[in-house]
Amino acid sequence: MIGVLVTFTQTDKFDRSTIAKIADELRGPFEGMAGLRLKSFMLAEDGVHARNFYVWDDEEKARAFFTQELVDKVTGVYGVPPEVEFLDVVGLVDNSGT
Template identity: 85%
Template sequence: MIGVLVTFTQTEKFDRSTVAKIAGELRGPFEGMAGLRFKSFMLDEDGVHARNFYVWDDEDKARAFFTEELVEMVTGIYGAPPTIEYLDIVGFVDNSGT
């Protein structure tokens, strides 16, 4: 498994309702996506960082997803270019079934 942390940073605070709207509008394409276990849309406490966290089954699928075209598209949506970090998941707890 691999985690991917995508961070958008603005000098002004992100509007929480705008980030929630983005999450609602972009949720559909991720539901049932092959190789993607989880995706979350998050907003830091300070409000200047919007973050998306992905958990993928396979590193190749994760890296193939984040194309230049995708980065350009999400830059337009969030109004800031993302930084993308790939993280080796060495342990995972899933309580969603309980």
């Protein structure tokens, strides 16, 4: 498994309702996406950082998803370019099925 942390950093704070609207509008394409185990839309307490966290079953699919075209698209959505970090998931606790 591979995790991907995508961080958007504003000089001003993100509006929570705007991030919630983005999450609501963009969730559909991710539901049932092959190879994607989970995705979360998050806003840091400081309001300056919006983060999306993905867990993928397959590193190749994860890396193929994060194209320059996608980076350009989400830059337009969030208003700032993201930092994309790939992480080796060495363990995962998933209580969603219980």
